[in-house]
Amino acid sequence: MYRLIKYLKRHKIKSLVIFILVIAYYFCLPKQLFKDPTATVITSNSNELLGALIADDGQWRFPVSDSVPDKFKTCILQFEDEYYYKHPGFNPVSIFKALKGNISSGSVKRGGSTITQQVIRLSRKGQSRSYLEKIKELVLATRLEFRLSKDEILNLYTSYAPFGGNVVGIDAASWRYYNRNAFDLSWAESATLAVLPNAPSLIYPGKNQKRLLDKRNRLLKKLYNNGTIDQLTYELSITEGLPQKPYPLPQIAPHLLQKVALKHKGQRIKTTVKSSLQQQTNSIVKQHYNRLKQNEIYNISVLVLDVNTREVLTYVGNSPTDNAHQKSVDIIDKPRSTGSILKPFLYAAMLDAGDLLPNTLVADVPTQFGSYQPENYNQTYDGAVFANEALSRSLNVPTVRMLQEFGLDRFYHYLKQLQLKDLKYNANHYGLSLVLGGAESNLWDLCKSYAAMSSTLNHFNANSSQYFSNEFCQPIYNSQQTIDFGTLSNEKEVFDAASIFLTFESMKQVNRPESDESWEYYDSSQEIAWKTGTSFGFRDAWAIGTTKDYVVGVWVGNADGEGRPGLVGVQTAAPILFDVFDVLPKNDWFAQPYDEMLEVTICKKSGYRASSICDDTEMRYIQTSGQKTEPCPFHKLVHLDVSEMYQVNSSCEAVSNIKNKSWFILPPLQAYYFKTKNPFYKPLPPYRNDCLESTGISMEFIYPNQQTTIFLPKDFDGNTNDLILKVAHSKPELEIHWYIDSEYIGSTKDIHDMAVLPTSGDHIITVMDELGNELKHKITISD
Template identity: 70%
Template sequence: MLLIWYYFSLPKELFSTPTSTVLESVEGDLLGAKIASDGQWRFPKRDSIPDKFKQCIIQFEDAYFYKHPGFNPVSIAKALKENINSREVKRGGSTLTQQVIRLSRKGQKRTYFEKLIELILATRLELRSSKNEILGYYASNAPFGGNVVGIEAASWRYFGRTSHELSWAETATLAVLPNAPSLIYPGKNQQRLLEKRNRLLKKLNNEGIIDELTYKLSITETLPQKPYRLPQIAPHLLEKSTRKYKGKYVKSSVKKHLQEQTNTIVKNHYNELKQNQIHNISVLILDVKTRKVLSYVGNSPTDLEHQKDVDIIDKPRSTGSILKPFLYSAMLDAGEILPNTLVADVPTQIASYNPQNFNQEYDGAVFASNALSRSLNVPAVRMLQDFGLDRFHHYLKELNLKDIKYNANHYGLSLILGGAESNLWDLCKSYASMSSTVNHYDKFYGKYYENEFLEPSFLADFEPDFGKSSTEKTIFDAGSIYMTLEAMKNVNRPESEENWEFFDSSKQIAWKTGTSFGFRDAWAIGTTKDYVVGVWVGNADGEGRPGLVGVATAAPILFEVFDVLPQSDWFDKPFDELAEVEICTKSGYRASEICEEKEKQLVQVSGLKTKPCPYHFWVHLDRNEQNQVNSSCVPLNEMTHKSWFVLPPLQEYYYQQKNPVYKVLPSFRNDCIGENSQPMDFIYPKESSTVFLPKDFDGEKSELVLKITHSTSEVKVFWYIDEKFIGTSQTIHEMLVNPTLGKHKITVVDELGLEMSRVVEIKE
């Protein structure tokens, strides 16, 4: 029975006290630590102990540690004799093993019976554990004064570095502290601490462990005066780690130097932005190839009033325009457009939704790639409408953007302009996965991976599992992604041009900015072949601020971060997913036989099924090429046949303002019967719109300006409101009216008899 009791007398887990969560960089440097739940700085047990500490603690506490079976009879006898003679406890006879047992049985009274129990358990511990393991228990759980427990926590608190980097004098200082931690710790009883340390150093010298020179130099070192603050290089990642790995060492994939550089960049920009009451910034850097986090800045160094402890990287925020590259990729992948297909950029009213470009101007028609790089809102909404809201929503669900929780109809067409929410983690993950798709396709000879869009990790030992390879694409094909990255790389100016010179960099980066409605969120995400950098700027409480736009606040941070990252090569072309075709240079569509300007371009393979150019027509002109004619006025043998680039009237109106070389289709000669299919269109008001007419200072209601465009400017146009004639226009087709409140039907008729109507509701 005694043997059974002896065998099971020692708990399987010797120490059950809570420990600190300790976060380390990939190099093994301390990034931060969170105090244990009992208020102690107690780091988790390490397998290795510094040799200097081993030598110091053994010489100071237990010189026969490697020779006794857990207790030292000679030391016990000497201590007992001295204590009996003095009638008080003058000397202890405990070995390091016994001290480990006493530490594990915290709270027990110091009696002779308790000493006997410690002795028995010490022998049991010696049978179960090696000497080095016992030293490890002691080093991790010995008190070092105040609320500091364990050699590693003490080393950081008293010397600001790891225990393996301490000098002999520093190690000796720590070795003597557990002997009387309540009386001696740095900043208190300095003389007594100094004497104990120097006695230990002298013993080390006498034992030949350190030489005379080392001894003399060591005793000249000063003692620490007060505890250091532990590093807090990645505090928000530490909190994230604590939720999942509480009380453990967490070796992260974060690079310490890069993290510090990113912290500095964020701090500098925060000091500027807070002048405009913009208080929060978050930055995430991912390695494209390994999907590991290289830097994690959850928030700027602001104050508690502005939620400095909130980790914004995983918090949902309005996306602004940051989803536009996904729509562009989806339409390329589906063969809906080519990279430079012309898309309409005109005033648009879809039901009650009226999207506006950031600069409130229109280009009439713009290449799709240019619309993406310039982040034009109206073309994006029209592209989404053409592509299909449900189809695009499906793609976003495939990307696993977790904060897009509702069905497509909940968001409507505003989905592409910030009507949905996402977070920096998911967005950076998606950009990294797209870049990785192109990398893998080239590296593995045209193969895709079924798990390409996997979750990143901040753990150093993370190994991404991309799943099985296949010739089938995962979400987007490599050609479509490559073309998207090319469009994003070719951003040569922000929407507001005053800041562009700041971004003139030799690095090839595919990047995109975004600004949410009300100037609440500013985004900038960029990717190279090797790295993804994501930046969010704003206020954690959602307060909007003037000037809080992606290109002005987030983009400068993005490019500064890329400047401290290594240079990356540009993506290799996925030739098997690309095809060379003739493109109409004016429209960006596949060239038809009548396109007068053509060039061969590489496009995504799915683009081969796009329709040919719809904007080139054969027109019949007179011999002077001044007017259109037809067989009603000119014989066929006297006509000049010419290919002409013609945009729809409303697109043409805005397009020719930005493109002076655009040639308007000539009008028909007066003696010919016209054949124009749709020569005019409304500019204002928009279809089924509501117009609010404000009052001036005199209380008079403002007038309404009606405006149309006509392909033949000199033609006369007759205006009607509710079938009542109100005037005629020629060349400039505008009409100033003062309608009553309510619904009205506006009708225009040109002198050739073409009629067009629009209903508008007038309100104050």
Template identity: 60%
Template structure:
């Protein structure tokens, strides 16, 4: 018998109400299951680059609930199915036999004693937030379970269960339970440990580690016996598993990088994040920081931070945001991202900028004398003066006065622009706000940005040598704390001939200078070891001893250290060399050894420089040495300190044609420094020879070389008080080219004294304006005006 369309239409017309009801029911069944079964907040989890758990933050609802996983360890899969649902692999979401058994047992007892739920039904019940266990609710669970079976695979359902099952207390999910109760991942648990966890969700409020141990043991052992009987485990494994101890109390979760965790939580809340951190380096650096903190806190120095970066990938290997101090001393503050006074840590940037601009050579002499510029009077850390010092030595010794004078020469606006281009984010004010103090800690920066800058310098040198003298467009990129698999081009951009900021030659020579920085105690003899001990590094100490910095780089790694107090309190002894540098070198000792940077020969040029002045040698420089300089250094000026001097035959006097026959003159190159510079320079350079005096018969008048050291012109001075509250004496000093000639001193145009050899005068001036005049035996004179104030 066949049906034609003429038969079908009347059939549907007759039963259209039933079809409509069936369609609505099917539609309701299809949409009955929520798109996302679970929406509870999860913990933020960070793993090391090797996949080890190194930090976890509890979920917003106070539960230890790890982000859901897509896989379940095989042992747990076996244990949970044998304990909860042996037919899990075959049923459509419910097990009729189990339901009949449950109904029969419950009817005998007059109450619900047995549920008969499958694992799929339990997933549905967990997603419905544990509604009351009524028969109506059971029917709803059964319907939703069959729908879940249509949407998810058996593996996915097991994963949903393992991620959301309760394991007692505030522990939710298998992975959180494994770490809380056994201190390791679920993948690493034994059969006995896995069985212990498999039985917990059955009654998590009644049985959990540390409570009702015997009931927990009975359930675990019953499951282990079942596994043995079904040949899931052999007899030896069964026997050994029965002897294993139960967990007694929850373990604290690993917190090896708590500040990195907080940083990542801002952008990845409730996620599992694989970081770039190296678990071993992170834990060992934590230990180093703790050891130094125990020493530093005796001087009431409570906080420190360390950042370690891989130069080749810009990945953060170590992130220690603070010491394990107390909440009172702000242990939770992440110092790495906080702006702090830079001290001298920016000096290498200025040095590299001047080399790159062709305004300086490494051996160029820079003045180191008492200096006052527009009322700003910088001082060296030890309050001494060298007169003149090579630029590279000034950098390695971190001398303040040469740095300020170099900044003035380079230009405050140019250097400020350079720092902004380097993206030092905490340099937020205009150049006039900082003034020349910008180079001595007037500005603020943070450990992240400073390490990023040093890593970019190191990377520039490395890449120049490995890419046929090319630069990379994204060399000065942000460091990475989250693991990514990128190509070199994606990380550093495209190669190009043009430099990004500084050329490789200037950076290499900057590092050559930084290699010579004086090491802290215990590291003084580094040069007697192999090249692995060569580190380009710099310290910094802020005004008032509030911040101590140390940043160093090798070919492979950058290490940055900050030490101080989070509240900004200064302490004696809180200086870079003593507080931060020892941590720096302990961390470098932890890292793999690195060779020194290869010289970027295509960015360097070998020239002759004057051995005395460090400038490019002029034709009259008597002693010349060959030296590598940046290519841009070819435009620097020749030596200004050598001049051709005309002497008599004895060499004791300068002469000219008015007093000596030109045929008898001896023409000699002479190294001559300006008087004020020479005054200090000759104290540490006994071989320095001042110009001989002119013969008295010569008509040429020598240049007036009287110069005041103190006081400076038009300065205001406040005299300190002595122990008896009386004003201390003031000492005026001058320089004079002759050590034998007498100098006559006048205070406010009244004669006071005469000096020879050492030209100094001490007196107690009254409040108000004064002037001092000095006159030598040749008639040369100099006057300075100043004011004494309270």
């Protein structure tokens, strides 16, 4: 150390020069060698290429890979730099031979550059091939050898070497010239690509084919001579043809590629997509698109999620349509009218809140809320229907009545917890139509919500009846990400497990498309909880289904919002849904969450908890919160004579002769429609003539019902048609008298229908039965 210090003091200028040269050498190499834009590349979960977007400079240049295929590595080293792993970045022997040959020829005929030097040359674009430039490359090459390993330098070279035209790098070249992964190339194919960086112009189809073939075969001969390949491989390899017209790159998931490019432009992203499932779904979508386009329905999107990992397994953003029909639009994340697809959330919310039991009877009668009058799809009414059947049949009127009873704000609060991002306005903006398509959502959010419900149920059964705090998280498509479901607790995040299970049990009963309508009779069929939706004007058709492990969501329609006859969820979206489920692995049904349920006695006829007078009961499991629901309100204890043909009381019959019997009685308006669908419904027997009738008489308008303004249609002759007034009476055999504005217009008995032709303006309709019970209704007749 003393001698060194003494030397430095004695040779200050020389030491300073050396120090400056060392510093200059250390910093001479740019921190980032290549700044060229790269293509955005996505691969499947098994590293199969799904698609790529060309780089901004128009070059097919893939991001640097982490390894070089063995065959290509052997070929490129044998052709370009045999002593690559032995030299320090430059090869003195090669340089000497090149210098000697160039001097003797009087021009630059041979370079003698190593692969490391070529990496430097590729990074220093546009530099002249002079001896000075060669010296700079040599210095920078040695510096690069200090910074990177030999394998890393080779990766750079194979990623940025030119392969003809706008193809850069071995990854892009293997797909453009051979339509497959570089790791799957044969010896002949690898040798062909290995000779291209040295003379990339040889690849142009129809030109230089003889020269390219000779160079390739010389390289194969060299591999055979040094024992890399055997004689049979060599003989077969030299018979292989050369690539001709470049292949287009795969576009298996083009809309997912667009989505990835928004956040990861120029990167290579390994996605969660299963390539085989994606391609099968693409084929299914194409098949249905070819059929649907005959009806001018052009757009389809499909999303498949893994419930347990929340990974995207299939992403079909649109059908293989044309640019005139928005082929490039990714509809999966676009807001569309929901139709009936939100109904299961209302059903689950009411179960969760303890406001409903699965089989509770709900009214299905003509209903009007202000100016809003919901109608069932088939424009008929059942009078009363079980809640789970109203869901499985997607009946609008019972659903809206359930929403009105549950509370619009309460339901809206549940929807906000589901994090539906297109629900941008307050509850009053949507009104009661919220549950029938008055709001918008997208396939991504809806599938996410159904997957979260399924996962909640799975986790509850697998984790000692506890809930995760982050079930309703966003799905992932990047395989480098994992879902954090949060922490376990006894508190549910949105819906409890029992409410979810009972909702899925109801959704399982939805009538399937014609091709699957007898699914329960086949052992190969699987149980699926699913729901369809159709927006107003036949603009959007939905179908979303879930099993224990998978969620499949389908949207069908036109991206520009044009409605089409027949664009109905069960007819267009549902067949696609079940075709996709058919190619997914089959799995068992959800386990019942007994810890969130209790077994109670249920009235079979009403679905309510059985009261003491319910005569037909059964034991059923309900959600724990359901124990606060009221007992059956439809069973009444009536007093009959011994023949059970008449009602009696103590005014006309001895108490010892009176038979007390439980009777199922619906309100008059519900009973009016219910008995048309249920022939075994028995109205109450009349009172015997000698009895004094006490109470229990009721009437309701069937039409007009809660309606104030009525438009009277005209026939082909221009004559105004009559207005048909209808009333339901709990004792139809009683005579009813009709009045309009206190003017008597007639009487009816048994069937209480009255045809009138009122003038334009406001009127009061009054009906009075022979016992003096009165009912009034105000209407407005408009021309």
